[in-house]
Amino acid sequence: MRAGKSRSLGNFILYRTSISVVTIFAASVISFIIIQLPPGDFVSSYVAQLSQTGAIGSTESIEQLRRDYGLDQPMVVRYLRWAAGAIRGDFGMSLQWNREVSGLIGEYMGLTLMLAVLGLLLAWGLALPIGLYNAMYRGSMGDYAFSAFGMIGIAVPNFLLALFALFIGFRYFNADLGAIHSPRYVDAPWSVGRFFDALWHMLVPALILALAIMSRLVRVLRANLLDEMSRPYVVTARAKGMRELTLVLKYPLRLALNPFVSTIGLTLPTLISGSIIVSMVLNIPTLGPLLLQALQGQDMFLASAILLILSTLAVVGTLLSDLLLSWIDPRIRLES
Amino acid sequence: MRRIRVARTAENHGVNADAIVQVRDLTVDFDTVEGRIRAVDGISFDVLPRRTLGVVGESGCGKSVTAQAIMRIEDERTCRLGGSIVLRRDEDTLDLLGLARDSAQMRELRGGDIGFIFQEPMTSFSPVHTIGNQIIEAVRLHFNLGKPEAAQRAIEQLRDVGMPNPEHIMSQYAWELSGGLRQRAMIAMALVCGPRLLIADEPTTALDVTTQAQVLTLLAELQDRHDMAMMLITHDLGVVAAAADDVAIMYLGFIVERGPAASIFRDSMHPYTQLLLESLPSLTRRRRGALKAIGGTVPRAGNRPAGCPFHTRCPSAIWGVCDRILPGPTQVAEHHVVNCHLHDPQ
Ligand SMILES: Nc1ncnc2c1ncn2[C@@H]1O[C@H](COP(=O)(O)OP(=O)(O)OP(=O)(O)O)[C@@H](O)[C@H]1O
Numbered sequence: 001m002r003a004g005k006s007r008s009l010g011n012f013i014l015y016r017t018s019i020s021v022v023t024i025f026a027a028s029v030i031s032f033i034i035i036q037l038p039p040g041d042f043v044s045s046y047v048a049q050l051s052q053t054g055a056i057g058s059t060e061s062i063e064q065l066r067r068d069y070g071l072d073q074p075m076v077v078r079y080l081r082w083a084a085g086a087i088r089g090d091f092g093m094s095l096q097w098n099r100e101v102s103g104l105i106g107e108y109m110g111l112t113l114m115l116a117v118l119g120l121l122l123a124w125g126l127a128l129p130i131g132l133y134n135a136m137y138r139g140s141m142g143d144y145a146f147s148a149f150g151m152i153g154i155a156v157p158n159f160l161l162a163l164f165a166l167f168i169g170f171r172y173f174n175a176d177l178g179a180i181h182s183p184r185y186v187d188a189p190w191s192v193g194r195f196f197d198a199l200w201h202m203l204v205p206a207l208i209l210a211l212a213i214m215s216r217l218v219r220v221l222r223a224n225l226l227d228e229m230s231r232p233y234v235v236t237a238r239a240k241g242m243r244e245l246t247l248v249l250k251y252p253l254r255l256a257l258n259p260f261v262s263t264i265g266l267t268l269p270t271l272i273s274g275s276i277i278v279s280m281v282l283n284i285p286t287l288g289p290l291l292l293q294a295l296q297g298q299d300m301f302l303a304s305a306i307l308l309i310l311s312t313l314a315v316v317g318t319l320l321s322d323l324l325l326s327w328i329d330p331r332i333r334l335e336s
Numbered sequence: 337m338r339r340i341r342v343a344r345t346a347e348n349h350g351v352n353a354d355a356i357v358q359v360r361d362l363t364v365d366f367d368t369v370e371g372r373i374r375a376v377d378g379i380s381f382d383v384l385p386r387r388t389l390g391v392v393g394e395s396g397c398g399k400s401v402t403a404q405a406i407m408r409i410e411d412e413r414t415c416r417l418g419g420s421i422v423l424r425r426d427e428d429t430l431d432l433l434g435l436a437r438d439s440a441q442m443r444e445l446r447g448g449d450i451g452f453i454f455q456e457p458m459t460s461f462s463p464v465h466t467i468g469n470q471i472i473e474a475v476r477l478h479f480n481l482g483k484p485e486a487a488q489r490a491i492e493q494l495r496d497v498g499m500p501n502p503e504h505i506m507s508q509y510a511w512e513l514s515g516g517l518r519q520r521a522m523i524a525m526a527l528v529c530g531p532r533l534l535i536a537d538e539p540t541t542a543l544d545v546t547t548q549a550q551v552l553t554l555l556a557e558l559q560d561r562h563d564m565a566m567m568l569i570t571h572d573l574g575v576v577a578a579a580a581d582d583v584a585i586m587y588l589g590f591i592v593e594r595g596p597a598a599s600i601f602r603d604s605m606h607p608y609t610q611l612l613l614e615s616l617p618s619l620t621r622r623r624r625g626a627l628k629a630i631g632g633t634v635p636r637a638g639n640r641p642a643g644c645p646f647h648t649r650c651p652s653a654i655w656g657v658c659d660r661i662l663p664g665p666t667q668v669a670e671h672h673v674v675n676c677h678l679h680d681p682q
Pocket residue numbers: 366367368373375393394395396397398399400401402411414571636637
């Protein structure tokens with residue numbers, strides 16, 4: 001029956017990857033349509049802006065503008081044009097910024113990814129030992145303390161945490177949490193030094209972002225571990241003479257990680273949307289605030305490009321967690 | 337039928353100086369939300385070298401809990417043990433209840449001197465580790481061997497339990513094997529460190545009838561070949577009849593009758609044992625769930641009746657005695673002990 005482990009794993013990767021491609025396509029259609037949903041288009045809001053400043057364009061020039069941006073074409077044509085560009089990395093022009101969307105996004109992307117990945121690593125890195133501790137010493141003072149702390153982490157919205165941190169920073173450390181570069185790096189080009197400087201400054205915002213996710217992960221991990229620790233294979237391992245901690249790390253933890261790993265895919269988009277609010281409060285230049293501005297100004301090409309990138313990140317996150325899962329749990333490979 | 341009655345002795349647990357395991361007055365209590373429950377109430381028995389002790393009883397009578405106490409794999413949060421369990425090794429004699437559960441010495445015994453086979457080989461293997469990985473781990477917990485040597489030893493052990501193509505099995509997962517092969521792999525893992533005692537808790541219950549017979553035959557062969565003592569736990573008296581040298585009949589946390597298999601099957605003294613034997617159609621063609629044929633239901637461990645635990649279902653109960661006084665042990669033949677007022681000389 002079994003055609004070799006490597007081949008079934010290869011099939012699995014191929015299968016999951018093709019599903020991801022289809023999903024990204026669907027996401028691109030949806031993000032494009034969503035952008036078109038609100039009444040009017042960005043030319044109208046552009047005109048509205050102009051009329052406010054008194055420089056009213058003539059009807060002909062408005063029509064000309066519409067033609068230039070292809071807004072007179074049917075939706076399908078507009079989508080195809082846009083998608084064809086997107087594949088080549090050309091997302092069109094941002095009207096608000098009067099710049100190439102791709103260049104604009106490239107500028108904000110680094111910090112966005114840095115914040116999200118750092119948040120993810122913090123959430124996981126803290127959740128693993130805490131969840132393990134809570135499960136192994138369930139009912140202990142430590143378990144109660146961490147659980148109570150976790151409830152706060154889940155209950156307090158992270159913008160409030162961000163405000164709080166901002167206040168503490170100003171009041172007691174005279175530090176601006178929104179500043180992500182030290183003064184000497186502000187206008188410097190990216191370098192290793194600038195990277196680590198930014199990483200260092202991102203620590204507090206990432207921690208704020210990570211707290212709620214971490215608390216949720218701790219709860220899931222604790223429950224999963226308790227579930228797994230009462231399984232017969234744990235008793236078998238104990239009956240072999242294994243030390244309790246070694247045993248828990250090798251068997252229950254490995255299986256408790258499955259549902260844990262499958263949440264990476266969901267965690268990534270959560271982190272990114274969470275980072276929108278935290279970034280707004282702390283004034284960190286990530287894709288979040290950029291998207292908000294684009295939506296408010298009906299900056300169609302910018303908004304749809306950001307939406308597409310965010311959903312692609314989510315899909316890639318899910319794909320990665322699926323692949324990781326199939327590596328951890330051989331049963332998954334054979335189910336598909 | 338006239339039975340020879342032997343006078344009851346004060347400390348009547350049989351004299352077996354060479355017993356591998358001596359269990360004396362073992363009690364197992366559980367702390368539950370309903371309070372403390374006594375699952376095993378002062379049982380005593382010996383496991384003798386190169387012999388198989390069959391432990392029989394209905395579901396919930398405390399068989400598994402007893403086995404877990406010997407291995408000290410009881411649930412440390414809720415479970416309290418009393419009495420003594422003495423393990424005799426070549427080099428020393430240890431009271432297992434005096435050792436800490438996670439102590440180095442206890443871990444050395446577990447899987448080293450005592451092997452354990454579980455009822456459900458499917459769930460008793462980790463689903464995400466290969467059979468090889470898990471057997472190699474067992475070897476390396478007790479022997480200072482490198483991975484290749486441990487793997488060699490694991491393969492030899494798999495071959496020893498009659499596993500076809502052991503090299504291939506090493507890289508397979510438990511759920512890829514048939515029930516019979518899976519239980520063979522479990523047996524190999526339990527034996528790979530050469531235990532002097534093998535505890536098998538319902539090793540055939542999860543298997544179909546033909547595989548059951550194969551596994552029992554295999555266990556008997558292995559026991560012969562490796563000079564092991566075995567504690568075979570089952571709710572099927574037929575299995576005991578086929579495989580055991582000594583028998584202990586359990587009921588609601590008590591051992592109500594124990595002795596050499598021949599003596600028990602020929603001259604059973606306890607009404608419960610007699611009912612069990614009657615419900616057994618024949619020793620060769622046995623029926624599963626035969627114990628259910630006895631009238632009445634087993635009371636729960638939480639509200640055990642006063643007096644003899646069996647008096648609520650016993651056809652020979654002496655009213656006024658059996659429902660008030662717990663019968664003590666009476667030796668009725670060599671090593672054959674029964675707890676029943678019918679056989680109590682007083
Ligand atoms: N962890 C526990 N907490 C509370 N009570 C328990 C626990 N484990 C076992 N018991 C109780 O101890 C008694 C004996 O259980 P045990 O598992 O030894 O029965 P058994 O004879 O092995 O039955 P079976 O044939 O069903 O395996 C049962 O009444 C059970 O309710």
